[in-house]
Amino acid sequence: MDFQYWAVQIEKMPRSELETLQLQKLKAQVDLALRTPFYKERLTKIGIKSKDDIKTLDDLNRIPFTSKNDLRDGFPYGFLAIPKEEVVRLHASSGTTGTPTTIYFSRDDIKRWADYMARCIYSTGCDKNDVFQNMITYGLFTGGLGFHQGGEEVGMLVIPAGAGNTARQFKMMQDYGTTVLHATPSFLLHLETKMREAGVSRESLSIKRAFAGAEPYSEDTRLRIEALLKVDVYNSYGLSEMNGPGVAFECQCKDGLHIWEDGYIAEIVDPNTLQPVKEGEIGELVLTILCREATPLLRYRTRDLTSFYTEPCKCGRTHRRLHRITGRSDDMLIINGVNVFPSQIEEVIMGMKEVGNNYLIIVEKDGALDKLTVKTEVISDIFMDDTRPLNALKEKIKETLQASISISPKVELHESGSLPISEGKAVRVQDKRPKDV
Ligand code: ADP
Ligand code: ZN
Numbered sequence: 434m435d436f437q438y439w440a441v442q443i444e445k446m447p448r449s450e451l452e453t454l455q456l457q458k459l460k461a462q463v464d465l466a467l468r469t470p471f472y473k474e475r476l477t478k479i480g481i482k483s484k485d486d487i488k489t490l491d492d493l494n495r496i497p498f499t500s501k502n503d504l505r506d507g508f509p510y511g512f513l514a515i516p517k518e519e520v521v522r523l524h525a526s527s528g529t530t531g532t533p534t535t536i537y538f539s540r541d542d543i544k545r546w547a548d549y550m551a552r553c554i555y556s557t558g559c560d561k562n563d564v565f566q567n568m569i570t571y572g573l574f575t576g577g578l579g580f581h582q583g584g585e586e587v588g589m590l591v592i593p594a595g596a597g598n599t600a601r602q603f604k605m606m607q608d609y610g611t612t613v614l615h616a617t618p619s620f621l622l623h624l625e626t627k628m629r630e631a632g633v634s635r636e637s638l639s640i641k642r643a644f645a646g647a648e649p650y651s652e653d654t655r656l657r658i659e660a661l662l663k664v665d666v667y668n669s670y671g672l673s674e675m676n677g678p679g680v681a682f683e684c685q686c687k688d689g690l691h692i693w694e695d696g697y698i699a700e701i702v703d704p705n706t707l708q709p710v711k712e713g714e715i716g717e718l719v720l721t722i723l724c725r726e727a728t729p730l731l732r733y734r735t736r737d738l739t740s741f742y743t744e745p746c747k748c749g750r751t752h753r754r755l756h757r758i759t760g761r762s763d764d765m766l767i768i769n770g771v772n773v774f775p776s777q778i779e780e781v782i783m784g785m786k787e788v789g790n791n792y793l794i795i796v797e798k799d800g801a802l803d804k805l806t807v808k809t810e811v812i813s814d815i816f817m818d819d820t821r822p823l824n825a826l827k828e829k830i831k832e833t834l835q836a837s838i839s840i841s842p843k844v845e846l847h848e849s850g851s852l853p854i855s856e857g858k859a860v861r862v863q864d865k866r867p868k869d870v
Pocket of ligand 2: 684685686691746747748749750
């Protein structure tokens with residue numbers, strides 16, 4: 434394979450040099466952090482009064498974690514490290530798990546972010562000859578403008594399509610000869626359903642690649658999108674607290690996401706004990722941003738669950754790889770005492786060829802017990818009035834889920850394209866149980 438690198442010296446930098454660079458940047462971040470009301474209090478309390486108190490990367494361990502709640506408490510300007518007149522933009526998280534958090538950018542922050550995004554996009558084999566249709570929400574959400582700037586930086590022709598409206602999306606793809614897409618994996622699947630419904634032929638499109646991110650998805654879902662849309666799908670990971678997209682991205686090997694370690698220090702900890710997990714084990718990703726001056730964040734608990742690859746990648750990049758994020762630690766459902774991650778359910782159902790492109794997980798109370806219902810669409814080749822294959826599929830889903838998560842759910846099958854789809858991140862879980870007060 435012919436690999437291409439946007440910033441070859443940094444992407445292939447020997448690890449020892451990379452760590453020296455991290456230390457130098459960490460010191461600068463600590464200096465900036467000391468200018469924010471939040472960290473000034475926190476860091477001085479533990480005896481860190483200037484960057485000179487950080488001597489090695491291990492000194493990072495002395496710094497307490499920062500949580501999403503800290504950011505909420507510090508709203509609106511408690512984490513601002515530069516004068517407000519130097520700030521040129523703000524973004525906010527999607528608010529998937531509560532009040533959104535706000536992040537500020539200086540002009541240089543925006544430039545650096547665009548550069549990291551360009552690095553990601555270029556590492557998948559794209560270049561200035563590509564036409565890039567960015568089918569994700571613009572606005573406060575970082576996915577829109579983040580990819581937009583990165584695409585322009587690479588020199589691609591960027592179409593700021595925004596999310597939704599599949600008919601318009603197909604028209605743009607045909608009119609402009611789009612070669613690259615960016616969307617959530619759920620929207621890419623939805624797009625394929627709509628493509629069939631509208632009779633749009635794949636041959637009328639020039640798409641080759643798609644970036645899919647902003648929500649968890651399984652390897653089976655990637656393979657499904659690749660087979661249906663006939664594109665190469667690359668996983669994109671980021672979060673608004675760490676700028677947005679551009680934190681970790683798959684290269685052409687499509688085997689794990691390189692986390693840009695000159696921009697982020699990554700740790701993986703046990704979410705209960707907060708101690709580092711053993712090499713290669715799953716835990717919560719904790720990130721320290723090294724590439725933003727307006728809003729420094731030290732040891733930010735992402736709540737995202739992942740693990741490091743222990744082997745280097747074939748592409749020659751020295752930056753470590755993360756396994757695909759399986760979900761957030763707070764996504765875990767406890768169903769009749771059994772711990773279940775929605776991603777475990779997705780893995781089972783998306784691997785079945787009879788299952789369509791969308792599904793929903795519902796948990797409710799049935800007397801004293803919890804009841805799990807899995808609603809999935811079926812592929813359009815199965816007729817909804819033909820009960821035999823439908824019953825067989827229901828049984829198959831039930832048995833496979835019983836084997837993998839030890840729960841036998843109620844299974845409901847729905848016609849292709851009939852389950853609700855959201856414009857932003859997919860909302861796949863409805864937990865209707867009363868909340869404990
Ligand atoms: P919110 O936390 O409110 O959803 P963001 O828009 O900042 O706000 O979303 C970031 C979160 O989205 C990440 O912390 C992660 O949980 C999820 N996410 C983003 N990209 C991926 C991906 N490729 N795989 C799995 N989850 C992802
Ligand atoms: Zn690689």
